[in-house]
Amino acid sequence: MIKSIRYVLKENFSNLFRIYSIAKYELLADMRDSKFGIFWNFASPAIQVFTYWLIFGVAWSRKPIEVNGIVVSYLPWLVVGYAIWWFIQPCIQKGCSAIFSKTNVITKMKFPVSVLPATIVCKELFNHGCMLIIAFVTLFLCGYTPGLNWLWILYYLFCAFAFAESVSLILSVLTMLWRDVKKLVTSLIRMFMYFSPVIWECSFNSSVPFYEVLNYIMKLNPVYYIIQGYREAIFYGRSVLDHPMYTLYFWLVVLVLFAIGCGLMYKFKKKFIDLI
């Protein structure tokens, strides 16, 4: 196990320039075909957020969200949550085909396959940057000004990166073994969004039976930790120091996922070409 983790880490860190170049030129190739190019990297998430806000915020007139006496109106609350989802969702979805979509590369040259999930995550990191800019502009228009506590975003960004990398390591290998994994993930990811506090708080009120247990289960989702972390950093002035046990749980999950991903990657590193 340790050997495989060391193998994956070493391969990734010794190929940083390779990862950067692949991510960069993938992005460039995506933009090349459209006239407005990078404009769409901003426009599509903005339209998504606008849609959710229109339906849930305006049409269904969601009340502002209140936590510990701090009231946050729905639009800024949503835009922050969606910013992370805009990063994690494509990482998981595209992470599935990270290896498979590079068939023409891995069959033609000796290639460190384990860097491929990282290239997807780095590419999406760029889109996340675009989305964060939108989020900050929205927050600014809603009257929020950056404070020192906002720096915790960087920590949670790292959490999101580690989580996305671990998950796409696992899924990319599983997709090679079993192509159905990708279809399964594509179908499940929509459901997964509603089990994460992206457009609602993911907490049941007391009219639901077993609501305490259900709320507890919701928190077991690692994405809950990341999204909640972003919101705490921006709105509630809280940080990771306020819930050390939850942090420990999150990193334990990520570590286990990462170890599984590395194990799979190490086991099949030379077999991928036969699985195509």
Next chain:
Amino acid sequence: METAVKVDHISKIYQLKNKDNPHKASQRFYALKDLSFTIEKGDVVGILGTNGSGKSTLSLILAGISDIDQGSLEIHGEQSLIAINTGLNMQLTGEENIKVKGALLGLKKKEIQRITQSVIDFAELDDFLYQPVKKYSSGMKSRLGFSISLALDPDIFIVDEALSVGDKGFAKKCMDRMMELRDNEGKTIFFVSHSMSQVRKFCKTGLWIEGGQLQEIGDIKTVCDHYEAYVNQLNEMDPKEKKKYLNQKFKKRVLPQTKKGFFSKLTGGL
């Protein structure tokens, strides 16, 4: 002389799909069976064999891309496979593709800058260099791909039917470059080609594999003669006889089947 490649009783097994049920693997099949040979450094080896005899599998194994199922393999030095369809990105321009390919091959930024000019000179694409590759003719694509591969500096080249593209002028240019690699830089080269004249002219050692097994290894002239005699003999057979003969050859490569599902794949390897 130093050894460049030592192949010791290697085998490669592929799964064949069932005719009636494509979800089940029905047979296991030796792509390569019990192959052993030793190649010295600076040697130029022509790999011969009819279609489906395992040439490409062997070149993938020698390039370190594919893994072997049995036996052991020792390779001293960096390898690089030169194949026809080397992954170019259709959306990007020729110049950008040089950078991408360089990065994919693991070159540092400085090395990429260094090779860019020599690739541009060698490929002779002129103004097309700044056009997206999707606008290229197939000849231009292979010129670009081949030029990038040739600009690298590995110890062992594996050329898999890559010289059969491009016009005569470019093919000659490539051949000259390969000759230069052979004579001046002392690279070890594996050369897979169906063009017997090229093989005779270029290679020193012949390696003939038939039905996944080593048929003959030795001086290029003798191996080429034997191979050509074999091909002629095959062509002269009447269709029925030939079919029977090929069928027999196929049967020899088939292995008894062991059933494997998704979970055993996950736990037991392949």
